[in-house]
Amino acid sequence: MGDEPLTPAGRLFLQEEMRQVIHCVIGLRNPIDVETVKSEIRNSTMLQHPRFTSLMVRDERGVEHWRATQIEIEKHVVVIEEAVGEAEDESAINSYLAQLSIDTDALSVEKPLWEIHLLLAHKCLIFRIHHALGDGISLMSMLLASCRKLNDPHALPTILHLPSSSAKAKTNPFSFSNLLLALWFCFVFALDFLLRCLWIRDSKTAVSGGAGVELWPRKIATATFSLQDMKTVKTAVNATINDVLFAVISSGLSRYLDYRAPNGLRDGVQLTGLAMVNLRKQQGLQELSNLMKSNSGARWGNKFGMILLPIYYHRSNTSDPLEYLKRAKKMIDRKKRSLEASFSYKIGDFVMSTVGPKFASLLNYRILCHTTFTISNVVGPQEEIMIGGNPITFLRANNSALPHALILNMVSYAGRADMQVQVAKDVIPDPEFLAKCFEDALLEMKLQVTAKV
Template structure:
């Protein structure tokens, strides 16, 4: 990282931002944007120059360290921003055995980026890689600049609707169902007691996970040092209409409930295929999920995110949840049982303060006990669990960027000690989940993706049968 003495114009990194520049937790977000038409390099550069991205101070600031080693953002004049250092053109097809398959070629490139040396602090910490042969742009943005909600809002503010180029993209509402819709003091008392009880249980579990409690080793387990292992990447594709049909089969279920049911069912299928020694029925496999903690649910308006004093302010504002799934043998299991179990578990998590606790304790440790301890605790909780999952709401309709229609949006990040990380984003009634794996542990991510896709289709058939009766 660059080193310099902070001056009056420098702005300190937030505690969460400081966490993401520590060597153990150094994270870069990769957003792959597929285009319908060939990429025009000059058009992309021109669009970047006039976009909100470059008007945001984080994207024209260097990360520097002062004499005490504390990180700061140092603004540089926009005229000094050299786009040629940020826009990287890859003119030829990516060298791979399957380079005629555009999706596979792009995923191979992203897998290599996930274990690369990262972004240089000698320039603002973002890049755009243009894969010319595959009509794909890959935005590489350091996590210290912002979380998924912030960055998605900024990206979509630079896009327009495909059918009406004067119209901003519309986003799903992200409304959260009430777990208990009853009113009255008795219902409020029960809800308050439930919140305290579940918060106590989950917070204690969270602390124990940071220290020593660990998942049993399975065929998908990672661990200390696995973040350095080579990666493979595959894409699981879902229709949002299918997920909506499934959620209607279970009262008050959400898309997130369906997603977690699909993951539970898909991993059980995969472990049935890969495991040589029988796993115990009901074995817990614990995942980590990131939860947006801004006051408004879902994606925020960019104008709110840009206000430093706003409750929806820009940056990294998310908590962490431990989300357990349970292995079940595939034979004789009702496909919707995975959804029902997931819904009960997630409803309890929503009633607790686990996500807020994880954010506040992380803020406290980073601020008062130091970045090294905070990074160590976060690293330990990743080592002691089995996978990472995130889900971001995207635009409901097709959109264009710089006059070029977008065919897909996909997101993943640089590698973690987990051997399995999954990031899903919705776009125009579709949802793509990027499955990043340590290839020496999970050599067949395309098969794992198929397990997830088939799990949703089985749930859809079961839901359709219920609707017919």
């Protein structure tokens, strides 16, 4: 079999400005046996996928290709036997991840672009995978194919199929008013996206990043939410979990900015988030067999678009907690009517194909510098699972640093959702407090809902 060219998105993530590594963090209940892990890797579905058994090579024109190679497991497994510092497990793991987030050069092109780090003292396993290999949906689906249900050791985890977001947004897609609204929102959001590429940027606040911030030292904290609390809140205004998530971010950031700049910020200041949207026809996680079919609409790789999600600062001591949710729902409902995510994907693909990855990466970098934070949300398994016979206690994810001083990655698992709060520590020195602001925001919304029942 000959070399296979990289996809346009894969080439984008190899550029210096957009070099990205995904970290999937797995907490385990029992101590880790290194030889068992290596054996599981050798027999895993991961090594049946050509992306994980190929080198990234460049031809004489500098164009990247995948070339099949033999895997040497020892080169891909990094064993850390001693405890990371003197902190408790969660802080130690987050400290280790913060170091990895600015160490993108560690994934050498001399071997396939993935590693597994074993933190033995903390019973934690970290998959380190270059974004050129695939997006969060692809990689989480790959991980789950290697796991089994805790209460049924021979059964694969249940894949939760979600309805299409566009289908949920349209009650009568063929009505004239819906068509006009969709066209209007497409125009407005496409124009906003283009202007962000050119010169429009968020106002400077205590959480703003900018060019070069991706190189600054990082800190990571974890905000933990109960999925049942999120479901309780979302029923108050017939919202979705994503609506609740953005309401929590909006309220939590307002709380934090009240603390950092109590008198220096005007009410209503916009902070724009950059969200990644899965563009596969079937939302949520996928069966690995579908992802690996070349003719599948759910195909493997990087199949996502970007949307701009504005939130607004409001003094937290004067705002009704549920107002954040109502504003978030209204904004996201409008986004669902538009084709912004598809538009951004098509524009990126066009730029990559016509002027090349260098210009495309500069365009993406500019959008990042003009917005305030990045957010992603992956729906994980809703039941307890195990890997290699070892029960999983938590699933988390984060990625390499970006020009943003604030990066938020949420993964749900077995009734709870963990959001990794990654910050540039010279801009946001106290991510633990910011994480608590997010947690308190959800609890306050829940209290407001239950008080009205």
